[in-house]
Amino acid sequence: KQEVTQIPAALSVPEGENLVLNCSFTDSAIYNLQWFRQDPGKGLTSLLLIQSSQREQTSGRLNASLDKSSGRSTLYIAASQPGDSATYLCAGKTSGSRLTFGEGTQLTVNP
Amino acid sequence: DAGVTQSPTHLIKTRGQHVTLRCSPISGHKSVSWYQQVLGQGPQFIFQYYEKEERGRGNFPDRFSARQFPNYSSELNVNALLLGDSALYLCASSLLGGDTYEQYFGPGTRLTVT
Numbered sequence: 001k002q003e004v005t006q007i008p009a010a011l012s013v014p015e016g017e018n019l020v021l022n023c024s025f026t027d028s029a030i031y032n033l034q035w036f037r038q039d040p041g042k043g044l045t046s047l048l049l050i051q052s053s054q055r056e057q058t059s060g061r062l063n064a065s066l067d068k069s070s071g072r073s074t075l076y077i078a079a080s081q082p083g084d085s086a087t088y089l090c091a092g093k094t095s096g097s098r099l100t101f102g103e104g105t106q107l108t109v110n111p
Numbered sequence: 112d113a114g115v116t117q118s119p120t121h122l123i124k125t126r127g128q129h130v131t132l133r134c135s136p137i138s139g140h141k142s143v144s145w146y147q148q149v150l151g152q153g154p155q156f157i158f159q160y161y162e163k164e165e166r167g168r169g170n171f172p173d174r175f176s177a178r179q180f181p182n183y184s185s186e187l188n189v190n191a192l193l194l195g196d197s198a199l200y201l202c203a204s205s206l207l208g209g210d211t212y213e214q215y216f217g218p219g220t221r222l223t224v225t
Binding site: 049097 | 146151152154155156159166169201205209211212213214215217219221
């Protein structure tokens with residue numbers, strides 16, 4: 001059974017800082033890994049999708065990496081802004097097409 | 112193009128009642144999945160439907176059921192509501208039902224059971 005863990009659970013940083021969010025998973029037989037952003041009381045916004053054959057994906061100030069052998073993924077946010085404040089969730093897709101989510105990292109970027 | 116839409120946005124029900132939540136996928140998408148997100152936790156998989164057939168089911172009781180219609184929209188039904196069913200219910204669509212396709216989420220339906 002796939003289990004996904006996210007560390008840290010909460011993070012508070014000053015504006016402009018570069019930061020890394022961590023995600024680990026127990027089953028390396030994943031098809032892909034997605035990072036999502038969730039604002040309070042809202043749905044999920046997909047940020048980056050990494051297929052199992054890829055090692056990283058980039059979108060603007062965001063870069064996500066995937067290491068299946070170690071069961072780890074990281075989300076790197078460059079030059080953080082107050083608008084980046086949200087909960088960030090990672091999710092791995094295994095057989096059966098279901099996503100298994102971590103519990104998220106709540107990020108606060110202070111002006 | 113419109114994204115995934117869900118209705119209603121918010122819902123308040125009493126214990127023991129029944130509820131129906133609705134989801135319309137992105138145009139052209141044929142697979143719909145349902146997730147439950149309890150406050151402070153990550154979403155939990157409930158169902159996946161592809162081409163009107165159930166393709167996956169999470170660890171939820173039989174009080175939860177779903178179906179997919181010919182236009183690929185979907186309904187999630189929950190019978191005999193419990194206080195613990197209070198959650199944000201998220202619908203996600205993907206182009207096809209395979210394992211590698213990206214899932215796109217709707218805004219969710221906030222269900223409160225009193």
